[in-house]
Amino acid sequence: MTFHGIWGLPFVDLEGSVDATALPAVHAEIPLGLLEVAPRYTGGSLKWMGVCAPWVMDDGFKDVNFVLEAMRDEDFATFCALGDAKLDPRTTPRTFGDETERPLSRKQERWLEMAHGVYFPWKTCYHFLENDRWDDKHSGAGKTFAPEAEAAFPKTLAFLRSLPFREIGRAVLFGVHSSDHAPFHRDSEPGSTLSVPQSISIYPDARKKLTLASEDGETRLAIDARLFWFNDMDYHGVDAAPEFRWSIRVDGVFEPAWLRDLERRVRRRR
């Protein structure tokens, strides 16, 4: 098959397997809730993380950590001074953001973008439920929804809690701004896990579509579904469009009975 996929399909459409009646209310709540919280940039170091598709690597969009590596010492000192924590530019490693111990401050994100042309694909990223590390995104141990999120997104959180997860390890809103794109990348290395990492993607707005790409980039499939599970070992990205678009991704562990029933239904349909 062209895609790694799930059970022989490129993705699993969850419409009909999950109660979606709350989606219009979620859709209306999100833009208002986002006004009450402080979303952040993310995705600026996907190339450095080694997860981008090969054809993305030389697309000209600048990566946080490649820029920091090549930066003059005085500029790196400026960058360090913009951090939330006190950093000594002489001893601080020049790697920041996801997969490092050094999160970017809001000022550092904006400065890298404006002074050094770094590209952040998701300029509105908000964690309803935070994961500390990438490899921790499927475990719900010790995690709760942020109190601030409870206040700003009550309907959304009620919907997320209704999803068929035994535990939720991460729930994140990804907003792509007008004219921006999300580069093709994969979240899991093929063969790194025996089973497909479990997640539900929520795209209530038909204007935002996640596109899957084959290993060579030749075959593409724009997922036309409001609720779906895809194999994040497949390259995926979002094409640029004239308007702001958002989606929510929830990672965790599915209810085993629900998963068995889903598999039975999917295989019967094929």
Ligand SMILES: [Fe+2]
């Ligand atoms: Fe991804």
